[in-house]
Amino acid sequence: MALRALLTLLLVSALFPSAGLCAGTAFLSLSSEAGEAGVQTAPVPLATSGRRDLRAYFIDVGQGDSEYIELPNGQNVLIDGGPPDPDGAAVPPIAKFLKEHKVDRIDHMVLTHPHSDHYAGLAYVADRMKIANFYDTRVDNTGAAGDDALREKVRSSGAKILYPAAGDTLEWAPGEVRVNVLNGCPESTQTAVGQLLNNCSIVLKITYQDASILYAGDVQDDVETGLVSRFGGELKADVLKVGHHGSSHSSSKPFLERIRPSSAFIEVGADNPYWHPAPSVINRLIEAGVASEQIYRTDRDGTLLYTIPGPP
Secondary structure (H helix, E strand, O other): OHHHHHHHHHHHHHHOOOHHHHOOOOEEEOOOOOOOOOOOOOOHHHHOOOOOOEEEEEOOOOOOOOEEEEOOOOOEEEEOOOOOOOOOOOOOOHHHHHHHOOOOEEEEEEOOOOOHHHHHHHHHHHHHOEEEEEEOOOEEEOOOOHHHHHHHHHHHHOOEEEOOOOOOEEEEEOOOEEEEEEEOOOOOEEEOOHHHHHHOOOEEEEEEOOEEEEEOOOOOHHHHHHHHHHHHHHHOOOEEEOHHHHOOOOOOHHHHHHHOOOEEEEOOOOOOOOOOOOHHHHHHHHHOOOOHHHEEEHHHHOOEEEEEOOOO
């Protein structure tokens, strides 16, 4: 991984000695943050360009999901927070990333759905940082108490709580970044059924300049069918955060054929008991046009960064 990252960065530097030549092109950093603390991934030509870039991190939190976005207007977004500490300590995996990147407040926090591998790290954040806006579903996981505890922390903090629905747009960077909500559960419901909780995931498509990222949460193939029917070609995106950690019950062929991503990111833990990602999902991604070397996994590659450059 380190060699591939080095070669990629050297190639980018050689091809684009002036950062201005990269305008309008999204760049992917292949560097991993699995090494020493404080090491950050960043495309060398863009890191000091002074442009209003959008930087999307896919964080290695083990078997769980967490994504962090630095918006061009200076605000930030945290989508899910990953699982609790696997060793039972009070510090979840997300804490390392936040410390290294000196994150001390969250402008927009998103809980895609109430499963602990998505919400546990958010509770840690809510205890320690100011949260301005909290985006949630109204589904209650009756098989857990942690989601209720997180929601109470956020409520008592004074954060603005929103329940986005499919078809909504979110005003994160008006006039610069378009944030389309493709799925959500804004109506109150209770369940402990995993599939129903997954299918309530908030799904977002974020577009900046001419590049877009689709965050699929944990939605499964039956909801994907509905998304294809409702949004069709609007699902097209350059980057896909693969749904449900690469489960065989997500990333259906019709869904991927509409997205047609160039790169795919799978957030998954090493040697996980669910056998994620499923080989069938990898095959479907390749069939949808994603080159095998453009399929990234946090269990192998660590935390990864996708940068969309702003205008020069």
